[in-house]
Amino acid sequence: MGKESGDVPVNRAYLFGGLGAAIIMVALALTYFLEPEPASKSKVSDKSSGTPVTKQQKKSAVNKDRTKKSVQNNAVQVPENKKSKPDKKPSFDVVRVNPQGDAVIAGRAAPNSRVTVKSGEKEIGSVKSDSRGEWVLVPKKPLPSGSRELSLQSQSPSGTETTSDKKVVLVVPEKGKDISGQDNPKKVGALAVLVPKKGQGPSVVIQKPGGRKAINRSQNGASVDRSLSIEAIDYDDLGKVTVNGKSAPNGRLHIYIENELVGSTVADAKGLWHVSPKERLAPGLYTLRADSVNKAGKVISRVETRFARTAPVKEKPAKGVVLVKSGNSLWRIARQAYGSGTQYTVIYEANREQIRDPDLIFPGQVFFVPKVN
Numbered sequence: 001m002g003k004e005s006g007d008v009p010v011n012r013a014y015l016f017g018g019l020g021a022a023i024i025m026v027a028l029a030l031t032y033f034l035e036p037e038p039a040s041k042s043k044v045s046d047k048s049s050g051t052p053v054t055k056q057q058k059k060s061a062v063n064k065d066r067t068k069k070s071v072q073n074n075a076v077q078v079p080e081n082k083k084s085k086p087d088k089k090p091s092f093d094v095v096r097v098n099p100q101g102d103a104v105i106a107g108r109a110a111p112n113s114r115v116t117v118k119s120g121e122k123e124i125g126s127v128k129s130d131s132r133g134e135w136v137l138v139p140k141k142p143l144p145s146g147s148r149e150l151s152l153q154s155q156s157p158s159g160t161e162t163t164s165d166k167k168v169v170l171v172v173p174e175k176g177k178d179i180s181g182q183d184n185p186k187k188v189g190a191l192a193v194l195v196p197k198k199g200q201g202p203s204v205v206i207q208k209p210g211g212r213k214a215i216n217r218s219q220n221g222a223s224v225d226r227s228l229s230i231e232a233i234d235y236d237d238l239g240k241v242t243v244n245g246k247s248a249p250n251g252r253l254h255i256y257i258e259n260e261l262v263g264s265t266v267a268d269a270k271g272l273w274h275v276s277p278k279e280r281l282a283p284g285l286y287t288l289r290a291d292s293v294n295k296a297g298k299v300i301s302r303v304e305t306r307f308a309r310t311a312p313v314k315e316k317p318a319k320g321v322v323l324v325k326s327g328n329s330l331w332r333i334a335r336q337a338y339g340s341g342t343q344y345t346v347i348y349e350a351n352r353e354q355i356r357d358p359d360l361i362f363p364g365q366v367f368f369v370p371k372v373n
Helices: 002-033 055-076
Strands: 043-045 052-054 091-097 103-108 114-119 122-128 134-137 146-155 161-163 166-172 191-196 204-207 229-236 241-246 252-257 260-266 272-275 284-293 299-309 322-326 330-337 341-348
Touching: 091 146, 091 166, 091 191, 091 204, 114 134, 122 134, 146 322, 166 322, 166 330, 191 330, 191 341, 204 229, 229 284, 229 299, 241 284, 252 272, 260 272, 299 341
Parallel strands: none
Antiparallel strands: 043 052, 091 103, 103 134, 114 122, 114 146, 146 161, 146 166, 166 191, 191 204, 229 241, 229 341, 241 272, 252 260, 252 284, 284 299, 322 330, 330 341
8 A cells, every 4th residue: 555655746747847848848839830920020131141131121222222222313313514515616527719709607506506607806797506506697888908817706595605625717719819919810719728716637628619620640540649739738847747638538648758758547427537746846848648548558659849947037917917928839827826926827729740650669658557656
């Protein structure tokens, strides 16, 4: 009886312990299965760092991203960005004057601008550019004979005034005379040269008095590009020179003075080219040559002329006054440029006497394709 009475307390202890463990497990199971659905999704994982991110943090990040995109979109659409761009400067493209002084002047400016052409301080005419910025002016009265500088100014629809950085030196001859004042029974047209308003730079001859075409005098006529020519040479009192000419559009050229290479260039889409040698020229007579080469560097056409770099003139022209002297198939112009002293331009009448045989080899001739910086 005593043994049985001793076993009873032990069995009860195991019994109560087992019941307690079972109750705890049931409670844990209920807690796991009965946990609210939102609590299980209240945290998300940040893929970039592995750190849990709450819903509130995620919502805040989304709002910040939306705000950033909104600011960026608004910045792109601000109209002041377009207004900050400077208006297009007006430019001369065409100046044609017949022997009677009747003129046609055309160019480009900002669209729908008021364009004004002046001779000195006197207005020649005013016209409005179209939606593409193109304008054409036909002065009501013929231009009188004499030399002058044409300037160009435009006013945009917003009221902004812009002045061209180039001028046109225009020389209209008297009846029965040429542009240098010498007697000439033939009807001779005007001379128009586009020049920089300030400082030295390449000139562009936009009308010649003669207008005669070139004659092919080379041995191999088929290989000559008749569009190649030396049009003008600009220089100042210090001997800084710029050679200007025409060729086929995008043509490759080598320029020589006294058979020494002074520069290589590529013409623009209109066939205009210029080269400014680094070395300054002392007064004297020089031989100037331009070679047009193909992609392999072979000369396909050539022109050559003599060039006199004269000493500075004693009689300085007044501002706005152009002195013209004629020579053998050329004209020499002296003018007073703003802030840069006296500028000289030698203009050749036609390139018919410039053409040379492209197959000849000259001392100092190079055989490579010119590079443009």
